Amino acid sequence: MVTALEVASSVRDPELPVLTLADLGVLRDVTERDGKVLVTITPTYSGCPALEEMGADLRRSLRSAGFADVEVRTALSPAWSTDWISEAGLRKLREVGIAPPSRIGPRAVGPVPLNLVPPASRVVCPRCGSARTTEISRFGATACKALRRCADCAEPFEHVKEL
Structure with missing residues (x-):
């Protein structure tokens, strides 16, 4: 059963x-x-x-x-993180042409430093593997995805944003 x-x-x-x-x-x-x-x-x-x-x-x-x-x-606590996506899930996203999120790692305990500049994002193209990608739109088909384009293969693709 x-x-x-x-x-x-x-x-x-x-x-x-x-x-x-x-x-x-x-x-x-x-x-x-x-x-x-x-x-x-x-x-x-x-x-x-x-x-x-x-x-x-x-x-x-x-x-x-x-x-x-x-x-x-x-359950809203603890809050979901893209780190909770399984390794199989990350692989499946790549296989269908969606760039998976990078691993963030453990959350900081205590005061979080304020940074007014977003960290540099290195998103690899899921089609050709190039790191020369740019964000076209911060929001894709869903709020948790962004739309990007690869400078090498010129293909657009979605990227699951790190949360």
């Missing part, structure tokens, strides 16, 4: 369907207890428009697999 975790881990992200919610790192916990399934997800950002669809897809998939009593909860 398939477990609730296996079913929930196979649900695709509605905005990046090449990834599962587990690949994306938004699937935080799946607990089965006394015939009830409790799923906890963390959105990529608090205003994520796909959050409702993620919950509906999880409920639909779990009920189709025979889990009648399903509850989906949202």
